Amino acid sequence: MAGIGGRSMWVAIPVGVLCLAAVGALGWLALPMMPAALGWVGSAVSGQLAAPAPSADPEPEDGVPTSCRGLYNDALWATLSLAPGSTLTPDASAPVTTATTLATALAPQVRFTCTWHGADGVSISTTVADVGTDAGAIAAASLPGEGFGCTDQGARVRCEKTTGDVLETLELGGGLWLSSTLTAWQPAQYSERVASLVWK
16 A cells, blocks of 8 residues: 655745745735834733723713713614704704793703704704703693693603694603604604603
């Protein structure tokens, strides 16, 4: 029975040269990153690595969102931002509401207002503001006379009115005001989803 031959030098030498060339090429490609890599290793050894950068909307101390992005979960944000012709205008404008008497009486101190505009004139305006801790009781007593239906939501009072293609909600409790006016654009459970991030 014939023995199995050993390695062939005619094959081993060219393959070895090709491997060395590949390693050399990879090393040459990695050279531009060497200073950064050495700096990172040095920082890691000395324990001086920088802390990660904060997120765009840091967790607020009182749990209330501090910007429009924090007011929406990812699914609702995608629904709004990807709608045809969608644009967002964040500012500190006064709440859009027909409950002007209540707004005058409570004088909400606006934290921020998020106004979305879409194609064909549809829009949504939502305001988060600070009000007195008795605002919910005042709203429940006064808004039904203006056509709103009000319900107790535990930590807050929620009042709602629909006029044509405009849905308006006001939610007040715990010193907070959340109002939304949706004009011909009503994503599923918009008001409930937004309120769940204001009152956690």
